Amino acid sequence: SQWIDVVEDKFKYKLDHFVIPGHYTDDVESILIPHGLIMDRIAKLAQIITSEYDNERIVVCCVLKGGHQFFSDLVNYMKKALNKEGKTLPMTLDFIRVKSYENDRSTGDVHVSMTEKELQELKGKNLLLVEDIIDTGNTMKKLLDTLSKYEFKSVKVASLLLKKTPLSCGYVPDYVGFAVPDLFVVGYCLDYNDIFRDLDHICAISETGKKKYAV
Numbered sequence: 721s722q723w724i725d726v727v728e729d730k731f732k733y734k735l736d737h738f739v740i741p742g743h744y745t746d747d748v749e750s751i752l753i754p755h756g757l758i759m760d761r762i763a764k765l766a767q768i769i770t771s772e773y774d775n776e777r778i779v780v781c782c783v784l785k786g787g788h789q790f791f792s793d794l795v796n797y798m799k800k801a802l803n804k805e806g807k808t809l810p811m812t813l814d815f816i817r818v819k820s821y822e823n824d825r826s827t828g829d830v831h832v833s834m835t836e837k838e839l840q841e842l843k844g845k846n847l848l849l850v851e852d853i854i855d856t857g858n859t860m861k862k863l864l865d866t867l868s869k870y871e872f873k874s875v876k877v878a879s880l881l882l883k884k885t886p887l888s889c890g891y892v893p894d895y896v897g898f899a900v901p902d903l904f905v906v907g908y909c910l911d912y913n914d915i916f917r918d919l920d921h922i923c924a925i926s927e928t929g930k931k932k933y934a935v
């Protein structure tokens with residue numbers, strides 16, 4: 721398939737085999753995806769994505785806050801990748817703020833931070849939205865609906881993670897790094913109430929961690 725399928729019991733690395741910040745050792749259960757594997761997969765994604773554009777500028781848009789680590793690493797690799805004509809791909813970078821999670825539940829409403837003027841300027845452009853995780857898919861679906869009234873030349877979505885959840889609305893992004901089990905993952909900028917963004921590996925949060933940082 722087009723992504724790496726993370727199967728919980730097979731992808732369970734012991735915490736003491738890797739470097740974990742001391743302030744998180746009680747708050748994460750196990751490491752699902754070590755940082756090195758994340759980076760190697762992003763290098764490949766960058767080649768796949770870049771190779772599907774022809775000689776045209778694209779706007780790579782980071783969906784904040786969760787997407788920023790994946791966004792910066794992906795863009796760095798894309799700078800060295802080649803498009804379908806074997807040329808480098810000119811990119812402009814943009815940022816969109818979408819808030820939709822409280823604790824580990826989607827609030828269902830999506831606030832887009834870009835102004836009307838900024839959105840109008842993207843008319844006719846190739847947009848690549850970069851997101852950290854697609855869980856139910858409702859946030860991204862709503863975001864795409866919101867953006868659909870602005871005539872982009874193309875809109876594609878790259879997500880580092882796709883959660884295997886029965887709550888999925890069925891939305892699947894154009895590009896996915898890993899499919900992850902139906903549990904709340906943190907690290908590599910994925911947060912739980914803004915905690916764990918400073919953890920390099922993608923981990924499963926522990927019950928201790930869920931309680932400690934619940935709002």
Ligand SMILES: Oc1ncnc2c1N=NC2
Binds near residue numbers: 821905
């Ligand atoms: O598992 C998750 N971990 C962090 N953030 C989010 C998750 N699912 N939707 C948003």
